[in-house]
Amino acid sequence: MASSVSISMAVAAWAACVLFCGTSWDIMSMAFAAAASESSSLQLEAKTLRESGWWSRNETSNSSGPCEWYGIACNAGGSVTGIRLAGVNLEAKPKLNFTSLPNLVRLELRGTRLRGSIPAEIGTLSKLTHLDLSYNNLVGEFPLPLTNLTRLVELDISLNEISGFIPKRIENLKNLVKLDLGENNFIGPIPWTLCLLTNLTHLDVSSNPLNGSLPEEIGNLKNLVQLRLSGNNLMGPIPSSLWLLSNLTYLDMSSNQINDFIVGSGVEKLKNLVFLDLRDNMLIGPIPSNIGSLTRLRYLNLRNNKIHGSIPPEIGNMKDLSYLSLEGNRLHSQIPSTIGDLTNLRTLFLDENQITGSIPTEIGNLKKLTHLIFNANNLSGSIPTQLTSCSFLEDLLLSNNSLSGSIPYQIDDLYLLQTIDLRHNYISGKIPLELGSLAFLTLLDLSYNNLTGNIPLSFASVQNINLSYNFLGGQIPDSFRNRSANILVGNKDLCGHDFIGFLPCLSSVPAHNNSSTANKKSVLTKIEVLVPISMSLAFFVLGVFLLFRLIRVKKKGSNSRDDPKNGNMFSIWNYDGHIAYEDIIKATNDFDIRYCIGTGGYGSVYKAELPNSRVVALKKLHHWEAENQAFEESFKNEVKVLTEIRHRHIIKLHGFCLHKQCMFLVYEYMERGSLFCILNNDVEAVELNWSKRVNIIKGISHALSYLHHECIPPIVHRDISSSNVLLNSKLEAFVSDFGTAKLLDPDSSNRTLAVGTYGYVAPDIRLPPPNHRLERDVLLVAKMAFACLRPEPKSRPTMKWVSQGFLSQKKPTAKPLHTVSLWQLRNQDMHDIGESQIQSGNDACG
Ligand SMILES: *[C@@H]1O[C@H](CO)[C@@H](O)[C@H](O)[C@H]1NC(C)=O
Ligand SMILES: *[C@@H]1O[C@H](CO)[C@@H](O)[C@H](O)[C@H]1NC(C)=O
Ligand SMILES: *[C@@H]1O[C@H](CO)[C@@H](O)[C@H](O)[C@H]1NC(C)=O
Ligand SMILES: *[C@@H]1O[C@H](CO)[C@@H](O)[C@H](O)[C@H]1NC(C)=O
Ligand SMILES: *[C@@H]1O[C@H](CO)[C@@H](O)[C@H](O)[C@H]1NC(C)=O
Ligand SMILES: *[C@@H]1O[C@H](CO)[C@@H](O)[C@H](O)[C@H]1NC(C)=O
Ligand SMILES: *[C@@H]1O[C@H](CO)[C@@H](O)[C@H](O)[C@H]1NC(C)=O
Ligand SMILES: *[C@@H]1O[C@H](CO)[C@@H](O)[C@H](O)[C@H]1NC(C)=O
Ligand SMILES: *[C@@H]1O[C@H](CO)[C@@H](O)[C@H](O)[C@H]1NC(C)=O
Ligand SMILES: *[C@@H]1O[C@H](CO)[C@@H](O)[C@H](O)[C@H]1NC(C)=O
Ligand SMILES: *[C@@H]1O[C@H](CO)[C@@H](O)[C@H](O)[C@H]1NC(C)=O
Numbered sequence: 001m002a003s004s005v006s007i008s009m010a011v012a013a014w015a016a017c018v019l020f021c022g023t024s025w026d027i028m029s030m031a032f033a034a035a036a037s038e039s040s041s042l043q044l045e046a047k048t049l050r051e052s053g054w055w056s057r058n059e060t061s062n063s064s065g066p067c068e069w070y071g072i073a074c075n076a077g078g079s080v081t082g083i084r085l086a087g088v089n090l091e092a093k094p095k096l097n098f099t100s101l102p103n104l105v106r107l108e109l110r111g112t113r114l115r116g117s118i119p120a121e122i123g124t125l126s127k128l129t130h131l132d133l134s135y136n137n138l139v140g141e142f143p144l145p146l147t148n149l150t151r152l153v154e155l156d157i158s159l160n161e162i163s164g165f166i167p168k169r170i171e172n173l174k175n176l177v178k179l180d181l182g183e184n185n186f187i188g189p190i191p192w193t194l195c196l197l198t199n200l201t202h203l204d205v206s207s208n209p210l211n212g213s214l215p216e217e218i219g220n221l222k223n224l225v226q227l228r229l230s231g232n233n234l235m236g237p238i239p240s241s242l243w244l245l246s247n248l249t250y251l252d253m254s255s256n257q258i259n260d261f262i263v264g265s266g267v268e269k270l271k272n273l274v275f276l277d278l279r280d281n282m283l284i285g286p287i288p289s290n291i292g293s294l295t296r297l298r299y300l301n302l303r304n305n306k307i308h309g310s311i312p313p314e315i316g317n318m319k320d321l322s323y324l325s326l327e328g329n330r331l332h333s334q335i336p337s338t339i340g341d342l343t344n345l346r347t348l349f350l351d352e353n354q355i356t357g358s359i360p361t362e363i364g365n366l367k368k369l370t371h372l373i374f375n376a377n378n379l380s381g382s383i384p385t386q387l388t389s390c391s392f393l394e395d396l397l398l399s400n401n402s403l404s405g406s407i408p409y410q411i412d413d414l415y416l417l418q419t420i421d422l423r424h425n426y427i428s429g430k431i432p433l434e435l436g437s438l439a440f441l442t443l444l445d446l447s448y449n450n451l452t453g454n455i456p457l458s459f460a461s462v463q464n465i466n467l468s469y470n471f472l473g474g475q476i477p478d479s480f481r482n483r484s485a486n487i488l489v490g491n492k493d494l495c496g497h498d499f500i501g502f503l504p505c506l507s508s509v510p511a512h513n514n515s516s517t518a519n520k521k522s523v524l525t526k527i528e529v530l531v532p533i534s535m536s537l538a539f540f541v542l543g544v545f546l547l548f549r550l551i552r553v554k555k556k557g558s559n560s561r562d563d564p565k566n567g568n569m570f571s572i573w574n575y576d577g578h579i580a581y582e583d584i585i586k587a588t589n590d591f592d593i594r595y596c597i598g599t600g601g602y603g604s605v606y607k608a609e610l611p612n613s614r615v616v617a618l619k620k621l622h623h624w625e626a627e628n629q630a631f632e633e634s635f636k637n638e639v640k641v642l643t644e645i646r647h648r649h650i651i652k653l654h655g656f657c658l659h660k661q662c663m664f665l666v667y668e669y670m671e672r673g674s675l676f677c678i679l680n681n682d683v684e685a686v687e688l689n690w691s692k693r694v695n696i697i698k699g700i701s702h703a704l705s706y707l708h709h710e711c712i713p714p715i716v717h718r719d720i721s722s723s724n725v726l727l728n729s730k731l732e733a734f735v736s737d738f739g740t741a742k743l744l745d746p747d748s749s750n751r752t753l754a755v756g757t758y759g760y761v762a763p764d765i766r767l768p769p770p771n772h773r774l775e776r777d778v779l780l781v782a783k784m785a786f787a788c789l790r791p792e793p794k795s796r797p798t799m800k801w802v803s804q805g806f807l808s809q810k811k812p813t814a815k816p817l818h819t820v821s822l823w824q825l826r827n828q829d830m831h832d833i834g835e836s837q838i839q840s841g842n843d844a845c846g
Contacts, residue, residue: 007754040396044078044100052096075103082106091112110156111135118157120145128152134180135159142186146687147172154596158182158204162333166205171196176203182228190234195220206252207231219244222381226250230277252277254301261285262307269294279303279325286310287326292317303326304603316341321562326351327373332356340365351375352398352662359398368391375421378402383427388413395419399445412437417632422467423447431456431472446470447490455480455494467491475505575610581657584618584666591620591664598673603631607669616654617670621663634739635663640739645711649703649735651726671729673804676722688731694777696733698806699727701784703735705803739759780806788797 030785049066050056059069067074073082081103091113098104098121105127114136119263121406122131123145134156141164142157149155152173155364171193172177179197189212190205198573201223207432210232219241221227227248233269235255251273259282266682267276268290276294279301286309287302294300297318308330315324316338331353339348340362356376363372364386372390375397382405383398393414399421406429407422417438428450436458443464451470459465460479461659466487473493480488485501488494495505587608588595595606597617603625606618625631642653655666674697678684688696707715717724717738724737784805790796 008786020484031661041102042078048097048100049080051094051365053093053218054090054096057143073106078313079103079568081127082108084108085112086110087112091115095119099124101125102127104128106130109134109136115139116140118143118146122146123148129175130154132156133160135608138162140164142167144169150174152176154178156180159183162186166191166194166210168193170194173197174199176200176481179205179209181726182230183207186634188212190215192217197221199223201225201247203229205232209233213237214242215237216241218242221245224248224818228252229256230254231256235259238265240266243267246270246272248273249296250275251753253281254278257281257282260286262288262290262291262302267291270294271296273297274320275299275302278305281305283307287312287315287331289314291315291826295320296316297321298344299323301325306330308332310334311336311339313338315339317382320341320344322368323347326353332378334358335360337362339363342366343368345369346392349373350377353377355379358386359387359403364389365386367392368392370416371395373397374401379403381405383408383422385410390414391628392416394440397421399423401425406430407432407435409434411435415439415628417441419443420844422449424449426450428452430454431459431467432577435459436462447487447768474655476502501726584608584664588618591618603635603663615669617667619665619667626663632663635665638665641715645707645715647706649699649732649734650706651734670726670734670736672722672727672731675725675727675733678727679722690771690774690778692731694774696727696731697781698803700735700804701735701806702797703733705799708798 032517033769036252046066049069050060055069059101060066064512065078066072066080067078069085075081079175080101082105083101084106087110089112090109095328096119098107102125104125107122107125107128108130110132111134116138117140118133118138120143122128123143126149126374128149129151129153131146131152135158138157138160140162142162144167145171146170150172155173155176158642159182161184162181165188166181166186168191170191174197174752176197177199179194179200179202183206186205188210189381190210192215194203195215195217198220200221202224203221204226206228207230211234213236214229218239218250218469222245224245225247230252231254234253235258237260238253238258246269248270249272251270252275254277258278261276262283262285265288269287270276271294273294273675274296276297276299276658280303283302283305288306289312292314297319298320300321300323303325304327307326310333311326311331311373313336315336318388319341321342322343324345327349328351331350332355335350335355337360339360343365345366348366348371351373357379358381359374359379361384363369363384363842366446367390369390370392370439372393376399379398379401380403383403385408387396388408388410394416395418397419398416400423403422403425404427407427409432411417411420411432412434415438418440420435420441421443423445424447426449427446430453431446431451433456433503435441436686439461443492444459444462445464445466445635446607447466447468447470451467451472453472454474455467455472455477457477457479459477463484467488471489471493472488472491474495476488476494476499477494478535480496480499484811485498485499488499494789495503495602497504504819505650515675521663540541554570570695583698585591587610588606589606591606595608596604597607600607603619603621606620607615607616609615621631623636639656642651646652651670653665653670657664678688679720702715704720717735717737719739720735724735726736727733728734733827784797784802787797788802
């Protein structure tokens, strides 16, 4: 502690005095004075820190002194130089008196729930180089004393509610390299003096109500690499000096009121640009053809401007482009065929323009495309079959055009399709049966077209479907019985018994007699008879899907579309060294269907009893799946993740074989299958009593906390659902299926991609109410769940907090369960269910 430090200082000073006997008393007394003042300032630092209440009593009572406390850095002399408490909750804690910490160099308090205004005393910390107060609830104006911090290199006060003008005196912060004032309430113009900070590489003033035009002096900031000006009210033209910032890689001026021509602007001079976002402005004129010289661009967004003219063919030069949005402009004439040169394109928005002509066949070259959105244009011609080679396509939106021709039957090659919107066109012909085999399809809108023929039986699983206003006929499939009638209206030849708005069919002969696909259909009908009605619809569709793939694969012979890059056969067995490839083949009779115990989003699961009588589960990709990169990747992903982690509530991987000919994984066997199945089974669901359920939830939360907080880099599963929670014979839970899991870049917390299983709805079988002892556990679980469901991500707890909350003995006050409403649970403050260390962060539960 500080007193012992001061004693040792005094002793040292005295020892020096003895050594230098004969030196003048002046020097000795100076040494004493210095030592004494130093020790008293250290004492003051310790006292200040202790009184702040920012560190727990446990920590501050530790005799080792503040340099040992969490988040504190000291210099060799024991004086505090750094405080980093990012994510710790300092709300309702007393203030820290910064004046007493004169040696602070770094002060980082991101996401600590600080309230009130920025303490002006921070301005006295003349040695400060890094100040991060971002992601708090700070209000008031930018304190002028902060402009005295001339050594500052990084200043981040983003994500607060700071108001007032950006002070002109900010020019004093000459050494600033990064300045982030984004997401505050700064008003007025950007002061030109900001442009004197010539060392800046990163400048962010986005999402404020700043107005006025950009200062002409912006061109002085020659070192700028990232410039973020989005979400303000900046107006007028773009100063031409901006185009001189040749180091810029990232320029975001979206959502302002900039009215300028893009042609002749000079944007093409920013040769290093990777990201350019000018959406939601008032840009006019055509797209300049020399925009094609931005060859490093990966993201280009010009959405919602007033751009007219045609899309220049030179756009094809931007070979790295992965995102292109020209939506909501006044573009006309045709889509240039050079669009097919953008082979890295994943997202293409051209909707709400006046584009004419047909969809170029070169679109088929865009092998990485996931989103193709051409709604509301004047496109004509048919949907090119080449489109069906964009095998990663998820969304295909072509509504409100003048497209004709039929839907290509090869559309089932696009097995990742989730949305197909073709409404308001002139598409004719029959609805291809193959559409029904798209396992991930959730929206299919074919309304207002010229489609004829019957409704395929295979549509049962598509959640949202609309076939209205076509020329469809014949019997309505039974699977439409529970659906709204207005998805079929306007098809006057449809019929069916007990379908409101439709006449019963005259003949009882099923109206399905499409000759070209007759053989497929007879098989289909058999399957329909065989599959028990109680079986989940998803399984049914998957079955049809697999069947069709099989037929198609046979039809095509074995010539595969994908490049046959057979990996080297490699297999690693880390299970007692006792599993051999041959044993697996023997135990399953070469993956005979008899040993198959289930099918998932992809692949089938087999049970294998090995010679040493150990039972394992095998997940195997089907041949045609193994040819597909997406499935293969997710298989490899699973191996990568599972070989690196180990937790008692995460499924164990015993081995794997990754080769085109044998794609399988070996897991420990889970006797009771998935939580989903148990909850769906009336008998088993009752066996899963409250205590078991609570234990399952706790187990999963510990596993997720391990993944999010103990793994380096952190792992997010991204598809936690009851079907991916498996149970062993003791009904203990294990997280499985890491196919979509992601190793997080430690600095990236900004991704909000939705992946995984959509629309999960829990079946709700009732148990008798839990007994008194368990009531508290159930309440705790419900509260945690509500906390994790809060609309604002910032206010959700982390998985670590949830997991620790379950471990702590502190439980909610026991109230009879029937007196507690869900509303109460949701609104109850988190503080009464455990430690109040809710870290604000993006890695919230789930
Ligand atoms: C004090 O901190 C040191 C270093 O972190 C630690 O080893 C020691 O166990 C702590 N003592 C107490 C009483 O917490
Ligand atoms: C903060 O500390 C300084 C000395 O370090 C002292 O003069 C001042 O009164 C303190 N302020 C408060 C509010 O305690
Ligand atoms: C800017 O950066 C340069 C090079 O890193 C450095 O020498 C200089 O001191 C910095 N500050 C100012 C005000 O230029
Ligand atoms: C900019 O905003 C300020 C404060 O809201 C206002 O007083 C000023 O008139 C605005 N200037 C322009 C050009 O709109
Ligand atoms: C779209 O095409 C139709 C017919 O080809 C034409 O009448 C209409 O004016 C076009 N619309 C626009 C906005 O160009
Ligand atoms: C599509 O066309 C229909 C009918 O003309 C119209 O009601 C609808 O607003 C259009 N949608 C869009 C996005 O243009
Ligand atoms: C589509 O049907 C309409 C009648 O609703 C008809 O006028 C039109 O010619 C048909 N178009 C095509 C391309 O079949
Ligand atoms: C329709 O709904 C009823 C009750 O909601 C259900 O019993 C029946 O199985 C459903 N039929 C189909 C074909 O989904
Ligand atoms: C289906 O489309 C028609 C015509 O666009 C519309 O009136 C109807 O509401 C839609 N039905 C559903 C369920 O979306
Ligand atoms: C839950 O079931 C297990 C056996 O499956 C039993 O041992 C336990 O007592 C049950 N708990 C409650 C609260 O009923
Ligand atoms: C997300 O964060 C990472 C790392 O901080 C950064 O490289 C990436 O550009 C960010 N993405 C977006 C869309 O902001």
